Amino acid sequence: MLDTRQLQYFVAIVEHGSLARASAHLNVAASALSHHLAQLEARFGQPLFERKPRGMEPTAAGRRLHEHARGILRAMASAETDMMDHEGKVSGPVSVGMSYSAVKAIGVPFIAQVVRDFPAVQLALTESLSGVALPTLMASEVDMALIYNTPDDPMFSSEPVLEEPLVCVGRPEIIGDTTAPIQFNALLDLPIILLRQGISARAILDDTALLKKLEARARLQMNSVQAIAGSLVAGLGCAIGTRLFMQDELERGTITARPIVAPELSRTLHLTRLASRPATFASEAIRALLLAHVREAVASGRWEAQLVG
Structure with missing residues (x-):
């Protein structure tokens, strides 16, 4: 079974580019990081980094593991925050992906209400072209995303929100x-x-x-x-x-x-999440807020679209 500490060390090495910089960031001896990295490479039977004069660059296998590790660590942090909150308080990190159009229509009022009504939520908003938002969601970098025409795939939990004419x-x-x-x-x-x-x-x-x-x-x-x-x-x-x-x-x-x-011609906007990721109190509150802002933007005419679902 994978060791969470090893994954944390591995992610730090990838993101800081060397054992020395990861060691300084984590306040863990470089020799200890090297030992755990060697154990990971032995476990997977292949090198995870290319050692270079000025640092370490992940191999294809290393980049793949990095994607998995970030998703695992993020899910564990969300679970810990959610389970420690016995009163259902809306708190903790929530990351949202939005297409360019969605940001234009609801981005600022949505952010303003999160800050005002949910001060204990650490909101991370990612704006991207809709085609880029899907891989970001798949890599577990966002909890939910407003994406156009989500593919019919059991790995996603997706609900249609609105339809826009082109x-x-x-x-x-x-x-x-x-x-x-x-x-x-x-x-x-x-x-x-x-x-x-x-x-x-x-x-x-x-x-x-x-x-x-x-x-x-x-x-x-x-x-x-x-x-x-x-x-x-x-x-x-x-x-x-x-x-x-x-x-x-x-x-x-x-x-x-x-x-x-x-x-x-038209396209359909979906609110999409990974089906395998459990909802938290915070993510459910943010989901409801997103949908409310979409409905308001359509009703007011700021978003020329028709609500669906």
């Missing part, structure tokens, strides 16, 4: 000087800039067949919201997204938006 955005000379709807087939003839999502390409829209057509015709694929916005303003192409995604540029009038029809 539009075509770009300069009038690219997409036409009109706000009238544009048909999907006509969209394929435009210079499309696609938000690249890697293993989570479904985060762009629900229909994977239509997504493949878009990917095949895309002029550019990017993983940067800022780069996409700048390219749209520069007239380098058009993009498919929600109005919220490019809200700032739309309000400035530098770009315009056209609804997409035949078929209409």
Whole structure:
């Protein structure tokens, strides 16, 4: 059985890059760290680090173990905090992942209410493109995440929250000087800039067949919201997204938006957690607060979407 102390030592070596720096951080003799590392490497039958003149770099096996170790240690810390709180007090660390659009819609008011109503919660908020948020959740770096089009996988506990219509955005000379709807087939003839999502390409829209057509015709694929916005303003192409995604540029009038029809395109936002991770008092309170802020943002019109579930 894995030794928790060995995992703590191993993580420190990875994150500090050397035995000496990990030793200083942990206040544990470097020789002791070296001994425990040797035991781990013997247990797994392969080296976990490459020893270099200026430090230690994890091997592929070391990086894999690091992902597992962080998840294990985090789960143990959450369990300890939760079980020591016999009165159901809302306290302890909770980490939340949010897509770029979710942060724009509810990020600040959500954070403000956590600070005001749950001062004993140590909130960690991670903003990312939705396709990046899923691997972050899988690596146990966040407790829950607002993610688009979560895959149907038993490792996730996922509930649909809202559905957003997608539009075509770009300069009038690219997409036409009109706000009238544009048909999907006509969209394929435009210079499309696609938000690249890697293993989570479904985060762009629900229909994977239509997504493949878009990917095949895309002029550019990017993983940067800022780069996409700048390219749209520069007239380098058009993009498919929600109005919220490019809200700032739309309000400035530098770009315009056209609804997409035949078929209409949409994507679904889910509140997703790892099915294997037990809920805590704190995580349940934060989950309820997240959902309340999403509902309020839709009701007030700040988030152009339809609630589901």
